[in-house]
Amino acid sequence: MADPRNDHILARDLAVEAGKVLLAIRADFPQDGDPKALRDAGDRGSHDFLMDALAQARPDDAVLSEEGADNPVRLRSERVWIVDPLDGTREFSERPRDDWAVHVALWERGELVAGAVALPARDQVFSTDAVPAIPEATGGPIRLAVSRSRPPAWLPGLVEALDAELVPMGSAGVKAVSVLDGSTDAYVHAGGQYEWDSAAPVVVAAAAGLFTSRVDGSKLLYNQPNVSLPDLIVCRPELAEQVLAAVATLEF
Ligand SMILES: Nc1ncnc2c1ncn2[C@@H]1O[C@H](COP(=O)(O)O)[C@@H](OP(=O)(O)O)[C@H]1O
Numbered sequence: 001m002a003d004p005r006n007d008h009i010l011a012r013d014l015a016v017e018a019g020k021v022l023l024a025i026r027a028d029f030p031q032d033g034d035p036k037a038l039r040d041a042g043d044r045g046s047h048d049f050l051m052d053a054l055a056q057a058r059p060d061d062a063v064l065s066e067e068g069a070d071n072p073v074r075l076r077s078e079r080v081w082i083v084d085p086l087d088g089t090r091e092f093s094e095r096p097r098d099d100w101a102v103h104v105a106l107w108e109r110g111e112l113v114a115g116a117v118a119l120p121a122r123d124q125v126f127s128t129d130a131v132p133a134i135p136e137a138t139g140g141p142i143r144l145a146v147s148r149s150r151p152p153a154w155l156p157g158l159v160e161a162l163d164a165e166l167v168p169m170g171s172a173g174v175k176a177v178s179v180l181d182g183s184t185d186a187y188v189h190a191g192g193q194y195e196w197d198s199a200a201p202v203v204v205a206a207a208a209g210l211f212t213s214r215v216d217g218s219k220l221l222y223n224q225p226n227v228s229l230p231d232l233i234v235c236r237p238e239l240a241e242q243v244l245a246a247v248a249t250l251e252f
C-alpha cells in the first residue's frame with residue numbers, strides 16, 4: 001500500500017532516513033580505509049535505501065537518481081522523484097567534515113513541488129514541509145557560497161563585480177541552504193551540474209522565498225531528456241537584480 005504521508009513529509013523523512021544510513025556507513029568504515037571505497041559505499045547505500053523506500057511509498061512514481069540508470073519512463077510520468085543520495089561525496093569521505101547532504105525532490109507535471117535537503121552530520125533538515133524564514137540581512141558585504149574543491153575561472157570576476165566575500169564549502173545542497181541558515185547571501189554556480197544536484201536545494205530555497213534561476217535569469221527546468229543542468233543562482237530576493245547584472249558581465 002502506498003505511504004499515506006504527504007509528499008512534503010515523505011521527502012523530509014526519506015532524506016533524514018537516508019542520512020542515518022550514511023552516518024552508519026561512515027561510522028562503521030575503518031579510519032584508515034580507502035576514501036574512494038567510503039564514497040562508493042555511501043553512494044550505493046543511500047541510493048539503495050531511497051529506491052526501496054520510494055518503491056514502497058510511491059510505487060506509481062518514477063525516480064531519477066544520480067546513482068541509478070536513467071529510465072526513460074520518467075519522461076512519460078506525471079510524477080518523478082529526483083534524488084541525489086549523497087551530494088558532497090568528496091566531503092563525506094573526509095571525516096569529520098559535515099558539508100554533505102541528501103537531496104530528495106518531487107517533480108510533478110512540469111514543476112518541482114516538494115523536497116528536502118538533509119545535512120545528516122549536522123542533524124539538520126531543510127524541507128518544504130516546514131519552510132524556514134529567510135534570515136535578517138547582515139548589512140555587510142555579500143557572502144558567496146562557493147565550491148571548496150573546484151573554484152571556477154570566472155569567480156574572481158564575480159567577486160569584483162559584487163565586492164563579495166567567499167565562503168568555501170562542499171555540496172550544492174549545503175551551499176544552497178547556507179543562504180537559508182544565514183551563513184551566506186548567494187550561491188552562484190556555472191560550469192556543470194546535473195538535475196539531482198540542484199532539484200531539492202532549489203525547491204526548498206524557492207519555497208522559503210529565495211530567488212532561484214539559471215545564470216541567464218531563465219527558469220530552472222527539471223525532468224528534461226538531457227539531465228545536464230550546468231548552472232544556477234540561489235540568492236536572497238533583494239539581491240537578485242544585482243547578482244543577475246553581475247553575472248551578465250561574466251564569460252562562462
Ligand atoms: N563542473 C561540474 N560538473 C559536474 N558536476 C559538478 C561540477 N561542479 C560541481 N558539480 C557537482 O555539484 C556537487 C557540489 O560540488 P561542489 O562542492 O564542488 O560545488 C557535487 O555533487 P556530488 O557530490 O553529488 O557528485 C559535484 O559533483
Ligand SMILES: [Mg+2]
Nearest residue numbers: 084087088197
Ligand atoms: Mg550532487
